[in-house]
Amino acid sequence: MKIGLPKGLLNYKYSTFFETFFFELGTEIVYSSDTNKEILDLGVKHCVDEACLPIKIFHGHVASLRDKCDLLITPRIMQIRKKEFICPKFCGLPEMLVNSIPNLPMITTAPLYFFSKEKLYSWCIASAEKITKDRSKVKAACTKAMEKQNNTSYGIKNQGFRKNIALIGHPYNIYDSFINMNLVKKLNKLGVGVITEEFVEEKDLDIQIQKLYKRPFWNFARNAFGFSTFMAEQKKIDGIIYISSFACGIDSVVIELIKSGIDEFPFMVLKIDEHTGEAGLETRIEAFVDMLGGGINYESNLSPLR
Amino acid sequence: MKVTFPHLGNVYIAAKALFQGLGIECVIPPLSNKAALEIGSLYSPEEICLPFKIQLGNYIQSIEQGADTVIITGSCGPCRFGEYGEMQMNILRKLGYDVKFIVADSPSDIGIRELFKRIGYMTAYSNKNKIQKIKSLFDAIKIIELMDSVEGEARYKSGFELRKGECKRLLNKCKSEAFNAESPGEMIEVIQHYNEKIKNVEFDAQKNPIKVAVIGEIYTIIEPFSNLYIEDRLMEMGVSTKRRLTPSWWVKNTALSPLGLNSMDIKKASKDYMALCIGGHARECIGEAVLAKEDGFDGAIQIFPLGCMPEIVSKAILPKISKDLGLPIMTLVVDEMTGEAGYLTRVEAFIDLLERRREDVLSRC
Ligand code: SF4
Ligand code: SF4
Numbered sequence: 001m002k003i004g005l006p007k008g009l010l011n012y013k014y015s016t017f018f019e020t021f022f023f024e025l026g027t028e029i030v031y032s033s034d035t036n037k038e039i040l041d042l043g044v045k046h047c048v049d050e051a052c053l054p055i056k057i058f059h060g061h062v063a064s065l066r067d068k069c070d071l072l073i074t075p076r077i078m079q080i081r082k083k084e085f086i087c088p089k090f091c092g093l094p095e096m097l098v099n100s101i102p103n104l105p106m107i108t109t110a111p112l113y114f115f116s117k118e119k120l121y122s123w124c125i126a127s128a129e130k131i132t133k134d135r136s137k138v139k140a141a142c143t144k145a146m147e148k149q150n151n152t153s154y155g156i157k158n159q160g161f162r163k164n165i166a167l168i169g170h171p172y173n174i175y176d177s178f179i180n181m182n183l184v185k186k187l188n189k190l191g192v193g194v195i196t197e198e199f200v201e202e203k204d205l206d207i208q209i210q211k212l213y214k215r216p217f218w219n220f221a222r223n224a225f226g227f228s229t230f231m232a233e234q235k236k237i238d239g240i241i242y243i244s245s246f247a248c249g250i251d252s253v254v255i256e257l258i259k260s261g262i263d264e265f266p267f268m269v270l271k272i273d274e275h276t277g278e279a280g281l282e283t284r285i286e287a288f289v290d291m292l293g294g295g296i297n298y299e300s301n302l303s304p305l306r
Numbered sequence: 307m308k309v310t311f312p313h314l315g316n317v318y319i320a321a322k323a324l325f326q327g328l329g330i331e332c333v334i335p336p337l338s339n340k341a342a343l344e345i346g347s348l349y350s351p352e353e354i355c356l357p358f359k360i361q362l363g364n365y366i367q368s369i370e371q372g373a374d375t376v377i378i379t380g381s382c383g384p385c386r387f388g389e390y391g392e393m394q395m396n397i398l399r400k401l402g403y404d405v406k407f408i409v410a411d412s413p414s415d416i417g418i419r420e421l422f423k424r425i426g427y428m429t430a431y432s433n434k435n436k437i438q439k440i441k442s443l444f445d446a447i448k449i450i451e452l453m454d455s456v457e458g459e460a461r462y463k464s465g466f467e468l469r470k471g472e473c474k475r476l477l478n479k480c481k482s483e484a485f486n487a488e489s490p491g492e493m494i495e496v497i498q499h500y501n502e503k504i505k506n507v508e509f510d511a512q513k514n515p516i517k518v519a520v521i522g523e524i525y526t527i528i529e530p531f532s533n534l535y536i537e538d539r540l541m542e543m544g545v546s547t548k549r550r551l552t553p554s555w556w557v558k559n560t561a562l563s564p565l566g567l568n569s570m571d572i573k574k575a576s577k578d579y580m581a582l583c584i585g586g587h588a589r590e591c592i593g594e595a596v597l598a599k600e601d602g603f604d605g606a607i608q609i610f611p612l613g614c615m616p617e618i619v620s621k622a623i624l625p626k627i628s629k630d631l632g633l634p635i636m637t638l639v640v641d642e643m644t645g646e647a648g649y650l651t652r653v654e655a656f657i658d659l660l661e662r663r664r665e666d667v668l669s670r671c
Contacts, residue, residue: 048622050613050639078582088385091584092619099579099626111582213395214411217388249615252353253389260396 001131004069004105006032006061009054010077010090012175014114017149018073021124024141025131030069032061035178039064044274046101053179053245053273054172055089055096063101071130072107080114084219087250106130120146155198156184163292164193166231168224168258169243170251173272180243181278183270183285187241190289195237197227204230211261221254229261238292239266241285246273266292307331307431309408310373312361313338315528316457316481317553320449323490327442328432333373335364338531342367347642349397356611356641357525358390360532362397365405369398375406377428385586385616445490447557452497454552456480459504461537465515465546468508474541476504516605516660519598520549521591523610523617526640527551533609533640534649543657548603550594551587571597579623586616595627595635604660605634607653612641634659 003022005015022029032039035057043060051059062072074097077090089096094109110126113119124142125135132138156167156174165187173179174196184194205226209216216222224242231237242258244251255269268288270281310333311321318334325332336342342363349366350359365376376398378391391409398405408424429439457477464473480500487493518540526532527549540547550572562568569590576593583589591608598606608624610617621637628635636656638649 048618050618050621076582085585088585088588088616089619091582092580092588092616092622095580096619096622099623213392214389214409221389247353247613249353249355249386249613252351252355252613253386253393256351256354256393256396257389260400 001027001071002069003027003029004032004062004065004072005029006058006065006072006074007034008032008058008061008176009093009172010075011073012171013154014075014077014149016152017145018075019145020148021128021141021145022073022131024144025128025137027131030065032065035061035176040178040274048096048100050247051089051096052247054170054176055093056274057172057176057179058093059097059100062097062104062107066101066104070105071127072105073127074107074109075112076109078111078113080219081222082115083215084222085217086219087248117146153198155196157195157199158184158188158193161188161193162191163238163289164195164236165239165241165292166228166237167194167196167241167243168228170220170248173243173245179245179272180270181272181276181281183241183243183281186282186285187289190286192289192292195231197223200227200230208261212257216257218250218254220250221257224254225257225261228258232262232265239268239288241288242267242269244269244271246271307375307428308333308373309375309377309428310335310365310368311377312364313529313531314525315530315553316453317450319453319481319485319493320446320553322485323449323487323493324442324446327434327445327490328429328439329434330428330431333368333371335368338364338529343531343642349401351393353613354393355386355614356532357523357529358386358394359642360529361390362394365394365398366401366403369403369405373405375408375428377408377410379410387586442490445494447554449484449490449493449497450557451554452494452501453481453484454554456497456501456504458548458552459501461541461547461549462517463504463507463509463546464541465517465544466509466513468510470544472507473504474538476500476507480504515544515546516657516664517546517548517603518657518660519594519601519603519606520547520609521551521594521598521606522608522620522637523591523614524551524556524587526609526611526614528553532611533638534644534646536607536609536638536653539650539653540657543654545657548598548601550597551590569593575600579627580620584616584619586614588616588620591617591620592623592627595624595633596631599631599633603633604664605636605656607656608635608637610637610639612639634663 005018019029039060040057042063043056046063047056047059062074065072074094076094077086080086094107097107098104108127110123112123121142124138128138167174187194205222208226208229209222216225228240242255308331309325313335322334338360343360345366346359346363350362391407395407408428410424432439460473460477467473480497484493484496487496520527537547559568572590572593575596576589580589580592595606624635
């Protein structure tokens with residue numbers, strides 16, 4: 001049995017879990033290639049027009065794998081933390097895929113809750129149904145996968161730059177360098193270091209979200225709001241860049257929450273879709289870096305010997 | 307204290323009765339209108355969904371008429387609606403409006419104590435005793451139900467009516483007379499009266515009108531301004547329409563959902579295409595499309611605001627349903643830029659298509 005693991009969406013964060021689980025069950029794993037133009041085009045072709053770029057790209061990854069495997073990992077992630085939700089498009093992802101892309105192999109449809117061991121285990125049982133009936137094997141694989149996932153660290157924390165910014169955005173916007181057009185590299189070249197939300201402590205997040213009238217509804221809102229307001233308050237950074245996709249309902253809210261939480265702190269939103277041009281993006285980044293006072297002698301950063 | 311609230315279809319009629327019963331002063335915002343949308347869009351984040359913008363316009367128009375407290379219901383599933391309150395508060399504060407928000411969140415979110423505290427804050431301004439307060443609440447719920455019944459009947463029957471325009475006339479009269487009633491009691495009588503009348507509208511036995519189900523995002527299908535009065539338009543075209551999502555449906559659904567007994571028919575119908583609740587009312591949309599076929603409808607129209615996350619998921623699934631069941635479904639996406647002319651052309655073309663399909667079927671057998 002061949003398992004297809006599409007890149008894209010939260011697989012950027014949880015691929016370790018899926019990989020380990022299916023590897024332990026003795027199956028072969030096929031990956032989709034890194035996002036590229038073909039994948040994007042495939043996605044645009046198969047996905048509903050109104051969807052956001054990351055969802056379209058995921059459709060592309062899935063379509064590119066459909067003839068290469070027997071079971072596709074299309075995680076229906078319902079919740080990551082208790083009482084916090086994620087985007088409805090994740091909850092309805094398998095339905096979107098089967099009804100939009102013809103000739104799909106089997107796909108995983110069981111709901112996935114990351115906050116509870118039991119629920120993760122039930123996902124594993126359901127997803128391994130066609131592979132093995134051996135419960136103890138599934139349990140062992142599940143435990144191992146959880147351990148490995150918990151030991152994997154994510155995040156970007158550049159060191160040694162004169163100016164630093166906090167980079168906010170959904171993991172797939174931050175880690176997919178096709179989507180963000182190598183944003184991190186571009187910033188580094190301009191002499192700007194990047195730090196992402198993984199490097200803030202839970203307790204600091206908790207303090208920050210107390211400032212909201214209402215406990216954030218989404219897991220993502222909690223992280224993004226807590227992280228950016230904390231970093232701005234502590235003056236640990238010089239500015240904030242938020243990378244977002246057009247038509248993202250969650251971002252439209254989180255951006256506003258952050259804006260009202262950081263006052264005048266330098267903040268830029270980069271919005272992308274399949275029509276975004278690289279030149280325009282570069283100009284905006286440069287202008288922002290200039291504003292932070294970082295662009296003036298950035299060349300000296302590149303060639304310190306001169 | 308002068309309370310106000312956002313519009314949602316006919317709810318303002320019941321709300322008037324409720325606050326009258328409680329003896330609390332209330333400002334009813336002018337029916338949603340272009341100016342409200344313009345003000346709302348001006349001050350809202352660009353990419354927020356349409357309901358947010360219209361609601362904000364409602365508040366500002368009410369505040370200008372003296373309202374100082376805004377009442378809204380909180381979250382209803384994993385969607386942006388849950389965050390509306392917080393953002394709208396921030397925006398109004400920044401604009402310098404000094405208003406208080408009472409957010410009636412669900413008790414599972416904030417705890418039943420906090421909910422009572424919030425409601426208590428409002429009812430403290432009421433000089434009525436407990437029994438009277440409870441009675442006003444029940445009256446209001448009754449009015450919502452009655453109004454939905456009148457409206458539902460009128461919209462469905464209008465395709466069959468013997469005297470053209472009768473249903474529409476009765477519906478409009480019912481709304482205006484109910485709204486102008488002196489007391490909640492009188493209001494109930496008025497609506498009951500019209501409810502009877504509409505039930506007895508004479509049918510033309512010859513007629514077999516096109517029947518269309520209106521499905522999609524709950525706010526945009528209930529609040530007529532946001533969908534460019536689509537139900538009125540269809541009524542004028544002699545089309546019978548049915549919309550399952552109504553304010554009284556919402557009340558019942560919310561009350562029954564902790565027990566899992568809500569909307570059993572819709573859940574059952576959606577099972578093959580979407581077995582889980584994903585947020586918003588996507589699952590209802592799917593279930594209603596299936597039910598429309600079962601109920602012998604000719605087609606369905608899905609409406610949602612631009613960027614609406616759950617409905618985009620439904621939209622991805624509807625073509626499959628349409629194909630499987632042979633039920634034409636059209637999607638209309640609305641936002642503040644939606645032009646009336648193009649929109650109506652699409653609706654007319656869709657109705658044409660439904661008519662032609664019928665003829666085809668007839669000529670084939
Ligand atoms: S969170 Fe935003 S970007 Fe991610 S899938 Fe949902 S709408 Fe798209
Ligand atoms: S269901 Fe749609 S319209 Fe309602 S809050 Fe969510 S995105 Fe906005």
